[in-house]
Amino acid sequence: MVRAVWGSRLGFILAAAGSAIGLGAIWKFPYVTAKHGGGAFLLLFLLIVFTLGISIMIAEMMVGQIAQKSPVGAYRHFGGRPWALAGYIGVLCGFLILSFYSVIGGWTIFYLVKSVEGGILTSDMLQLRQIFESFITHPVEPLWYHAAFMAVTASVVLAGVQKGIERISKSLLALLFLLILVLIVRSLTLPGALEGALYFLMPDFSKLNAQMLLEAMGLAFFSLSLGMGCMMTYGSYVSNETSIPRSAACVVGLTVAICILVGLMILPAVFAFGLNPAEGPGLTFIIMPAVFSHMGGGAFFSVLFFFLLFVAALTSSVSLMEVVTCFFMDEFGLPRLGVAIVMAALMFAVGIAASLSFGAWRPYTLFGRSFFDLLDYLTSNLMMPFGGIMVTLLAGWKACGEIAARLKPESGIIPRWWPAMKWFCRIIAPLLILLILIRSL
Numbered sequence: 001m002v003r004a005v006w007g008s009r010l011g012f013i014l015a016a017a018g019s020a021i022g023l024g025a026i027w028k029f030p031y032v033t034a035k036h037g038g039g040a041f042l043l044l045f046l047l048i049v050f051t052l053g054i055s056i057m058i059a060e061m062m063v064g065q066i067a068q069k070s071p072v073g074a075y076r077h078f079g080g081r082p083w084a085l086a087g088y089i090g091v092l093c094g095f096l097i098l099s100f101y102s103v104i105g106g107w108t109i110f111y112l113v114k115s116v117e118g119g120i121l122t123s124d125m126l127q128l129r130q131i132f133e134s135f136i137t138h139p140v141e142p143l144w145y146h147a148a149f150m151a152v153t154a155s156v157v158l159a160g161v162q163k164g165i166e167r168i169s170k171s172l173l174a175l176l177f178l179l180i181l182v183l184i185v186r187s188l189t190l191p192g193a194l195e196g197a198l199y200f201l202m203p204d205f206s207k208l209n210a211q212m213l214l215e216a217m218g219l220a221f222f223s224l225s226l227g228m229g230c231m232m233t234y235g236s237y238v239s240n241e242t243s244i245p246r247s248a249a250c251v252v253g254l255t256v257a258i259c260i261l262v263g264l265m266i267l268p269a270v271f272a273f274g275l276n277p278a279e280g281p282g283l284t285f286i287i288m289p290a291v292f293s294h295m296g297g298g299a300f301f302s303v304l305f306f307f308l309l310f311v312a313a314l315t316s317s318v319s320l321m322e323v324v325t326c327f328f329m330d331e332f333g334l335p336r337l338g339v340a341i342v343m344a345a346l347m348f349a350v351g352i353a354a355s356l357s358f359g360a361w362r363p364y365t366l367f368g369r370s371f372f373d374l375l376d377y378l379t380s381n382l383m384m385p386f387g388g389i390m391v392t393l394l395a396g397w398k399a400c401g402e403i404a405a406r407l408k409p410e411s412g413i414i415p416r417w418w419p420a421m422k423w424f425c426r427i428i429a430p431l432l433i434l435l436i437l438i439r440s441l
């Protein structure tokens with residue numbers, strides 16, 4: 001079977017950015033940052049993104065590009081059999097993430113439908129919270145949307161790499177940027193908004209603690225799609241001539257830009273409407289309708305916003321499913337069609353439990369966490385950091401010769417940094433991740 005390739009370098013960058021930019025930046029980033037007190041947490045997040053994040057991004061993509069294999073194959077290619085275990089854990093991690101990701105993806109469809117119907121344009125916080133709560137705690141309704149989201153994801157993956165994934169990523173990213181800019185202007189000009197902007201941007205270091213370090217790292221891995229072989233898989237569709245480092249830096253830059261813009265869109269509104277910043281997973285869904293209710297053409301903007309949120313989530317969920325699908329195709333020679341359908345069904349089943357844990361199953365907890373929180377914690381705060389350790393070790397020790405040979409002087413500043421980066425990957429990065437993990441466990 002001939003391996004799929006991206007149509008162009010830009011296509012690759014946009015597809016990878018499409019994977020990174022999703023619910024992580026627009027749904028998870030604002031509520032987690034707000035919960036941890038704003039500015040200081042943002043600073044931690046940025047520190048981690050521009051040290052560990054960017055190195056792991058380059059390492060993952062280059063390892064994938066050189067090996068031209070799914071994560072399992074790539075780990076095996078460079079490290080031999082025992083290393084393949086890290087690849088298996090990555091695939092499992094992708095499976096688990098998509099199981100709960102699709103539940104939230106379903107929420108975006110629900111809100112899209114609601115905004116088309118026009119029933120959510122109000123700034124009454126009680127009512128908005130009530131719409132949100134009664135939806136997510138309903139035993140059956142969210143499951144339909146969860147199923148719909150999973151079905152759309154599977155059908156894009158079925159269409160294959162270039163026709164499916166690349167095409168939808170290309171057109172909509174620019175539109176998302178523009179819309180967020182418009183919404184920031186509205187949000188920042190609401191009365192009382194300034195306090196929210198300051199909360200988001202001004203670090204208050206007295207709020208820092210070790211647990212936040214792990215949360216910030218988990219959030220960085222999640223928002224950049226790192227640590228489970230996703231970027232490795234996308235890298236494996238990059239032709240040999242293309243140079244990776246600058247593309248990787250673009251992807252990180254675009255994602256961080258969206259995160260910060262989203263923060264500026266949401267937190268000022270949260271303060272202006274008097275919502276509690278520690279509201280939790282509902283934050284984006286509850287506050288944005290209030291913003292729309294205060295702007296001309298609000299109905300139009302709300303439809304556009306939830307549509308783009310849905311598409312952003314879709315380009316990410318597709319990347320998760322692609323990892324799982326690519327693994328079964330590469331390792332067992334199974335057909336794309338069968339794999340995608342069976343996996344979608346299995347992930348849907350696991351997601352049912354995640355969805356119910358917002359409602360009927362909320363009382364059942366383990367270590368004080370619901371099933372949804374447990375999946376989230378396990379993947380973001382344990383499995384992805386573990387993957388980060390493994391991929392930096394692999395790049396630094398096993399693949400470093402081949403990576404160095406690939407780095408041509410014309411591909412920007414990173415080749416000149418490689419000798420230092422090599423040691424960063426070999427020792428400092430794995431140790432740093434390990435320390436953060438140990439300190440907060």
Ligand code: TRP
Pocket residue numbers: 019020021022023024025097221222223224225226227228230313316317319320
């Ligand atoms: N980064 C995506 C988001 O923010 C989610 C995602 C896609 C992901 N692929 C991943 C997270 C791989 C971790 C690993 O919505």
